[in-house]
Amino acid sequence: MTDESVIGDAMPEAKKAKRRKAAPQRAPAARRPARKPGRPRKAEPAERRAAILEAALHVFAERGYEAARLDDVAKRAGVAKGTLYLYFKDKEALFEDVVRSAVSPVLERLNELAASPDLPFDQVVEALYAMFATQVLGTEKRLLIRLVLTEGPRFPRIAEFYYRNVVARVLPAISKLAGRAVEQGTLSNDALVRYPQLFAAPLLMTVIWDALFARVKPLDAAGFLHAYREIIAPAKPRRVR
Template structure:
């Protein structure tokens, strides 16, 4: 680097990713309302003017955070769900293991907490989260439930409600990790929680060969 050259001057193609990573860190630490674009620019090592070349608002940055750091992990879930030859019980176990891994990486939890806590004042957060995360998950898994019902593998019922039943402990586990553990609550093993829940809930959802329920 030449003398006097700004420390934030880097390859231009590298900047958007670095800015998104910085935004994720600042949002996780401060929340959406308290996060400042100056903080994000400083964390990324770019000028505020350079940040504006890629993102005009914090809302734009939040959408980029979701699309680049959270939503890509859903692609694996969609692939699992689309595998018609995969038994539904195995699908649930794979999906839970994948999500537990993403939460353990520390990316999904802080963003989910921020959406829950601040979406009343910033409804755009909830809209982005619903469109890019919740709807994709709900559509993928409820589609797999419906397919499993058609095969006589899963009990009758609204496929979406089955998904809500599956997802409840996941949401509680994430909130426990992000809200209560920081104030001294005993940590929980989310992977173990979801593995246990999978066996319990599948016991009620799955049909034995030849079994029929109304």
């Protein structure tokens, strides 16, 4: 083998190397960083908002409206204080949304029952009372009503907001349902048509009793509400054929 042949064989390899060096290199595809074991999943906006509302309910109930601080709400919800302002402009707006989120299931159920004209009135009242016993008295939502009762006189805007968004929507619906029952002959008098507050009276009574006397003498709320329903809206006796 001559020196010329060696040089001749090496030339093509040199050219190939030069071309490979000149060719643009493709950047490797970016990879998502692997989640570290035990690292919590980032909460979705809806989940974060729900956590804030739940924390706010506790803080408002424990400290009262005036003493409640957004710092405490943020700490309890596990978010930065600045995150609160992404959802609520101030403490009043936060409180109003706490009320809305708490009562919306009750209002939805009331609308469903009102849209069932063939459902006897006594069953409508029974269903609403049962729902109140399980989904309000049986949960921390009862703290919200207690808060309105205690703080409403000192902060009229709280009471006015609750009236507009809860009371003023529930009582007219009850009055209308009672009027329909009177027309159908399933309700013997129009007392509930004229005074739908009769429907709400035992609900407030159960909340007050729970706050004041639950440790001394617990109240069977479900039984109490059933007994009250039998007084204001007794079931119409069925005719035996």
